[in-house]
Amino acid sequence: MQVCVYLLLVLHITEGCSLAENQKTDDVTAYTGDSVLLPCSCTDPHAKPESFTWRKHNTNRNSWDVITSESEQYRNRVQLGTAHSPGNLSLLISHLTEEDKGYYRCYLNQYYKDIRLTIKGCSLAENQKTDDITAYTGDSVLLPCSCTEPHAKPENITWQKYNTRRQTWDVITSESEQYRNRDQLGTAHSPGNLSLLISHLTEEDKGDYRCYLTNQKYKDIRLTIKGISTTEFTSRFDVKTSAKAPADASTTDSAKTLTDDVQNPAGDRLYILMTTAVGAVLLLLLGLVGVLCWRYKVQRHGQTRLRKGQTEEKREQETQDCSAVLCSPVQEDSSVLYATVNRKAKCKTAQEQVCIILNVCFVNMCVM
Incomplete structure (x- = not known):
């Protein structure tokens, strides 16, 4: 009994694999x-077939060639x-090329399933x-190149520059002496973007460039x-550029005139001359x-000195008057003396009051 169950299980496993979509083309x-x-x-996903093969149709010989990891076309792919x-x-086929397109067959004994594989390659836009x-020294420039299929x-893909001396196309790489650490090719998230970015431009970078795929695709x-940088242009004239064209015709003409003046050496000389003249006037x-x-x-200082001299002269005169009054013959009656001093006093400042007090004290001492 157990032997019969085992045989049935083996037969089920052996014959259990039948293609899910037999004789169908995807x-x-x-x-x-x-x-x-x-x-x-x-x-049955758990059923393992004894053998199966993948084949590709060879249009030249009209036959089905077996695909293996050792095949020249699919080695390690x-x-x-x-x-x-x-x-x-x-x-699973990786690193696809245009030669991989065609008909494929999943073949299992008398069962098979066909797949028509279409490969879309890179054709330049x-x-x-x-x-x-046109670009400016010191700036960066993007040389556009892309596939019609962004994926x-x-x-x-190579970028080349025409050498006018040797009349040849030289390949540009990150190790090239002229472009070392200044070039960047495409972006990782968009394999169809083949544009070349060059930074820190110099006048030696001018010339003819080629985005090269094949002899027919470039x-x-x-x-x-x-020579003039856009950054220098903006800082000199404080011009704010806009991506949209101005609606006013007069504004457009003014901007065009300004640009022409900057690019014209005569305009530069006129600008320098006007700047020098304005500076001299200032x-x-x-x-x-x-x-x-x-x-x-100076005039205010002279007036102040004159006013100060007059004030000192007046103060000296009033001090002499005070002294003359206070030092006059003393009367016996002190009340009469104080009345005379108060009636004759003309000193207003603190120094003059001190003088009066000192003279009064001297008179009292004389009376005593």
């Missing part, structure tokens, strides 16, 4: 440089199923076109470098104001 789309999973599985799910027969870009990563850019005005302030201060 369409799958992927992008170059990406990975794709071609689905295939048993109806394919993975079959998963260990924890024996009924999963899916095929503006193929074999030349753009003109498609090209198999090979885009040229002519870069012009001007210095002259400051000197004139200083002279007027000095004369006013």
Whole structure:
């Protein structure tokens, strides 16, 4: 009895794997440089088939070639199923190229499932076109280049610059002497962005650049470098630029005139001359104001000294008058003496009052 149950279980496991979608064709789309999973599985996920193969249709020989990890086209790029799910027969292909497109077959004995794989590669948005870009020394510039499919990563991409001396296209890398630590290619989150960013521009960076994929896929850019920096332009004239064009025609004309003056050497000389003249006038005005302030201060000082001299002379005269009155012959009656002093006193200040008190004390001493 136990032997019969065991045999039935073995037969069930052996014959339990039948393809979930037998003799059906699925369409799958992927992008170059990406990975794709071609689905295939048993109806029973725990059933493990004795053998199965993945094959690709060879259009040249009209045959089905077996795919293995040792195949020249798929070496180190394919993975079959998963260990924890024996009924999963899916095929994973990584680092896709345009040559991977075509018909694939998950083959199990007399059962099979076909998959039509479409690969979208990188085609340049503006193929074999030349753009003109102007930048300024010290600034950064972005040389645009991109695939029509933003998710498609090209198999090979290089940026080149035309060497006018040797008349050749030199490859640009981060290790190039001219562009060391100054260039950046694309972004990680957008594999189809092939733009080149160059920072800290110099006049030597001008010239013709090429975003190169193949002989049939490339885009040229002519870069012009001007000596004045946009940062210097903004700081000199305090101009706030805007992405939108001004609605007023007069404003547009003024901005255009200002830009022309900056780019014109004659305008630069006129600007320097006007600045020098304004500075000279300001210095002259400051000197004139200083002279007027000095004369006013001298005049006030003279008036103060004159007024002080008159005050001291008057004070001295009043002191003499006080002394003359106080030092006159003393009468015996002290009340008469005090009345005479009070009637004759003209001193107002604290010093004069002290003088009066001292003289009164002297008179009292004489009376005693």
